[in-house]
Amino acid sequence: AQSVTQLGSHVSVSEGALVLLRCNYSSSVPPYLFWYVQYPNQGLQLLLKYTTGATLVKGINGFEAEFKKSETSFHLTKPSAHMSDAAEYFCAVSEPGGFKTIFGAGTRLFVKA
Amino acid sequence: DTAVSQTPKYLVTQMGNDKSIKCEQNLGHDTMYWYKQDSKKFLKIMFSYNNKELIINETVPNRFSPKSPDKAHLNLHINSLELGDSAVYFCASSQERGGVYEQYFGPGTRLTVT
Numbered sequence: 001a002q003s004v005t006q007l008g009s010h011v012s013v014s015e016g017a018l019v020l021l022r023c024n025y026s027s028s029v030p031p032y033l034f035w036y037v038q039y040p041n042q043g044l045q046l047l048l049k050y051t052t053g054a055t056l057v058k059g060i061n062g063f064e065a066e067f068k069k070s071e072t073s074f075h076l077t078k079p080s081a082h083m084s085d086a087a088e089y090f091c092a093v094s095e096p097g098g099f100k101t102i103f104g105a106g107t108r109l110f111v112k113a
Numbered sequence: 114d115t116a117v118s119q120t121p122k123y124l125v126t127q128m129g130n131d132k133s134i135k136c137e138q139n140l141g142h143d144t145m146y147w148y149k150q151d152s153k154k155f156l157k158i159m160f161s162y163n164n165k166e167l168i169i170n171e172t173v174p175n176r177f178s179p180k181s182p183d184k185a186h187l188n189l190h191i192n193s194l195e196l197g198d199s200a201v202y203f204c205a206s207s208q209e210r211g212g213v214y215e216q217y218f219g220p221g222t223r224l225t226v227t
Contacts, residue, residue: 032213043117043203043218044156051213088154096212099144099168103156 002027002093004104012110019063019078021107023091026072033074034092034101035065044090050074051096061085086111116140117219119204125225126194134189134222136204144168144214145187146205147179150221156203162187191224199226 007022025031032051036044048059055067065076074091091104117138126132138145146169147159161169162181176192187204201221207214 034215036216036218038154041221043205043220044216045218046215049213049215051211090156094214097209099161099163099207099214100158101214101216106154106156108154 002031002095002102004091004093004102006089006091006104006107008107009105010108010110012112013081014112015083016080019076019081019085019109021076021089021091021109023065023074023076023104024072025074025091025093027093027095029095031093032096032098033065033067034094035059035063035074035076036090036092036103038088038090038106040087047076047089081109081111083111083113085109117204117206117217119202119219119222121222122220123223123225125227127227128194128196130194131190131192132194132224133191134202134204134224136187136189136219138185138204138206138217138219140206140208140217142206142208142217143184144207144209145181145184146207146216147187147189148203148205150201150203152200160187160189194224194226196226199224 003026005024034049035047038044050067058064094101144163146161160179165181204219205216207216
């Protein structure tokens with residue numbers, strides 16, 4: 001069985017500060033990992049994904065995440081937060097070839113001016 | 114052009130009523146999903162269809178019945194609505210590429226049961 005744990009339901013940063021959203025996963029097979037973002041009153045959209053290969057993956061809007069197998073982690077970072085980054089962020093895991101994606105509980109990012 | 118669309122966007126109804134939510138995708142994807150997002154933003158998968166065949170059916174009350182008339186459409190019918198059904202319902206679609214099912218979400222339907 002697969003699962004995802006997002007540490008911190010709320011994260012608050014100042015504009016221009018580093019964004020770090022934490023995600024740990026559990027999987028009995030090599031996982032595929034995703035970060036999705038949900039802006040207020042909208043659906044989720046994919047930020048980035050890890051399947052195989054390079055463990056540091058870059059996504060849209062300046063976000064990146066690093067797959068660390070030894071730590072079973074896939075933390076999301078952005079060097080400098082922008083007001084427009086305020087949203088709900090979801091980490092997710094699936095099995096290779098699997099239809100089902102398991103989502104974490106989400107982390108709400110607040111960006112202060 | 115909207116990739117995954119849902120109607121209606123808002124739905125307010127009384128307990129005991131029956132309602133439907135429609136979903137359409139124009140991405141040519143083979144797989145479609147229904148998710149329920151509760152007030153705490155927790156996202157739970159309900160159903161999934163692949164080429165009109167039901168492949169995921171989570172522990173959902175049988176008052177909920179999905180229907181996929183074709184690959185581009187997945188509708189959700191809910192009978193005898195209850196207060197606990199109030200949530201945002203998201204439709205999504207995906208296509209397998211290299212073993213990955215990257216999902217595209219609709220804008221959501223906010224259901225309020227009074």
